[in-house]
Amino acid sequence: MRKDHDLRELLKGYAFLAPVCALLLAFVFLPVAGTLLDSLHRDVTFLPRRFIGLGNYRSLASDPGFWQSLRFTGLFTLVSVPLELALGLAFALLLEHPTSARGFLRAGVLLPWAIPAAVSGRVFELIYNVQYGLANALVTGIGISEGPVHWLGTSAGAFLALVAADAWKTTPFVAILLLAGLSAIPEDLYRQAEVDRAGPLQRFFRVTLPLLRPVLVVALLFRTIDSLRVFDLVFVLTGGGPGGSTTSLSLYGYRFFVGGDFGYGSAVSVVLFLLAFMLSLLYLRASRFGREIA
Amino acid sequence: MRIRILLLVVVFLIGASEDSHPAGLRPPVKTLTFAVGGAPSELDYWEELLRDFTARTGIPVELLRQPTDTTLRRQTLSVALLARERDPDVFLMDVAWLAQFAASGWLAPLDPYLGRDGFSGRDAFFPRILELADTWQGRTVALPLYVDGGILYYRTDLLRKYGIPGPPATWEQLKEAALKVQAGERRDRPGFYGFVWQGAQYEGLVCDFLEFAGADGGVETVGGQVIVDTPRNRKALGFMRDLIHEHGISPPNTYTEMTEEEARAFFQEGNALFERNWPYAWSLHQAPGSRVKGVTGTAPLPGFEPGRGTACLGGWHIGLSRYGDAAAEGARLIGFLTSREVQKKLALRLGWNSGRMDVYDDPEVAERLPYYRELRAVIERARPRPMVPYYSQVSEILQRRLNAALAGRLSPGEALAAAQREIRDVLSRYD
């Protein structure tokens, strides 16, 4: 009888999980599988659909546009992630410091994160405007440059503009993550370090950083995956230009979708998916979530 | 229990959103929708025209405003057509992606309407354009609403000052004139250049390249092949590169930043003798505050031999969606917008170059837009970019390789050979 009861409980439990499973299956896993399948076909709006196996991938391998977007995406990730981690850590340290203004500071810091990337993209588009943008006002006002800088008109300028805009948008998220990690460090350890006559800098390197390491790793992987799949900001701020130099992988795939070539675009997005997937496996290992539930 | 309520709410809202699937709670409402983009002031004028149409025919039209950028306009249209949406019924297409739309079967043939009930016949429009751009598999799928071709702008005062009789007929003459004038003008204006044109890595570069290559060069589509690597093309690309690096008559940022607006602003500041641009720049050059007002002339672009120059065909064509719900009404709108009366209005009001030939003979138009008569000859000889459905891929390849040659990273021969190779790869995907 107990077994019956247990069995019923078990079934009820799975029933609780079922809706989530169904939704994810239908609107996440199925589309991914569909995209994978599409990538193995020549699927264009002006020709009949045909299975071509790895044909799209072979074309990708010799497609300079694809490699350019891969290079950009990689470089963008390599530059912006460490920047955001460093800035985020600085912010987290500031936010942790107990003051009456803490609530206000946190709300202020959350604003960039809460604003849609597409919206902040347009704001930064104006900020980098050659004639009257904020960036040129600052740069010529401070005297770094004599004339107005054509931010979005050169590949280097557009790249920097994107990194800055992305850092602005996502540093808050990193800061919040690291803040949680910081608050989890027991006070005693700091007090111990003070007793041992460790200065603030030493306290930081001997106590804070080592204990923050797991959270840092989580933040690193999270942000890396996010950077790899960047789309909104690039679409709005640079449109992938100039000359395709700031086209992320997501944007490259998207272009083919709206150009009518679903097969090729799917191949691009599968490559991105595999990159993100490999990284997410690392992330799952690092986050050790299992311990939490048991 | 809560989940059930939530599901009910979801279902209700799905049904309640206006654009319902016919199986939804409300029957679909048939409306004629017209999608067009452009500068906001242009869109205001479209509203005016559409009100006029409704007043005459009693058919209400909803204007769906699109962004100005041509890529965004293509994207929003593509998504709607891919999903076989009922809206928009009528829309404008850039001639560069017209072929892809036609080949994808998104355009309803206009032949049943041509020449009937106030709808103009085929003979009203430029025959070459109709044949090359608007006809797909024997059927007329679009009409040219606005046509464009590159022209040469020049400073009449400077030509006179340096004793040059008239605008150049060959590229060699252009080079000589530019060198002469530039040497002279540089004394007072160190930033003066002989010739500004579009060389940045974007679609415009392909247009300029075709014009440099002229009537004996360019991109040929022959028997399913796309040929770009020809001796004439190599010569043209070499000439373009030399303008920047060897003769120094085009500014160094030609291949990094020069697009239509950069070139126009440069010429308008008085810093150039020659400018290659579309006709739209004329009214801006003549606007108050322009330094070249009253001293700007227009001429057809030169060629390597006299009379062998050409213009790259640009422009916007109007089409009818195959999936719209207001085909008959949409056709009437197209007939209205391509009528002589409305085309003349668009020419006078927005400076548009009509796809109809008779507008060019109109005296009122010729008075307001003095380059119009000349423009007709230019348009008649204009060459389109390859009208193939996969043109955007071809264009990307060309943009990249041509720009690399202009930057000096590749020789013209290497660039065109590489482009030819890549284009062949793309074609093999689409055979």
Added chain:
Amino acid sequence: MSEERRIRILYTVGAVAMSAFCLLPVAYMVLVGASSRPDVLSAETEVRLTARHFLEVLGTGSLHFPEYVVNSIVVSGLSAALAVALAAPAAYAVTRLELPGRMSFLFLVLAVSMFPPVSLVSYLFRMMSALGWINTYAALVLPYTAWVLPLSLWILTSHFSRIPRDLDRAALLDGCGRLAALRKVMVPVAAPGILSTAILAFIFAFNEFLFALLLTTGRNARTIPVGIALFEGLHGEIPWGMIMAAATLAVVPVILLVLAFQRGIVAGLTRGAVRE
């Protein structure tokens, strides 16, 4: 100078710099939206504040801006509500019932949040197109719910695992079924956590861009991020004043949410990724 004093100065400078960094673009956005000319920063122009752009954005029918706002709020609200409603029972089952395979389940859900949207969108587009749902709320609500489910599940799981088992065990002993126990015991106790989960889900759904870009075509279902990205305005070359005014209006809902629920949001975000 004592170390304490030095730290305090450093802190103040840092806090001011941080606030400036975060708020400057927002302030600039509002300033340009409220100015008669976009070149407010150049020394020659005189700055004149006006509400004209805001009124134009809201009042011009053909811009459809209020419709975009409504669409965004409704779609995000529905997605958040649905996500929480589905995640709560799942979180309950994972934390209370020793279900074999619950680890793999969580693993799978977690993996979903790493997927690049571009790898789903083309097939989603064809799916929605075949169903005739393009440019309807359904096309967005269902994928969005799936999109924010992982986050909701994590946070709720974290919350529920902290609630002592005795609480709902007592309810079960009193004869309640599992669902009733969930409803009567867990939800009230975890209510603040559930609220912040819903708010986070709302914000994530509100900010989503790629799906909305491809699955909507017009005012019936288009959301704010897409509306702003494609915004062209009425007069002038690029009407920055109007775009910034529209952007300001667009972020009012999320800004209000952030200001009101700042603590809960922070807690939720950290629960979502950090284990103690």
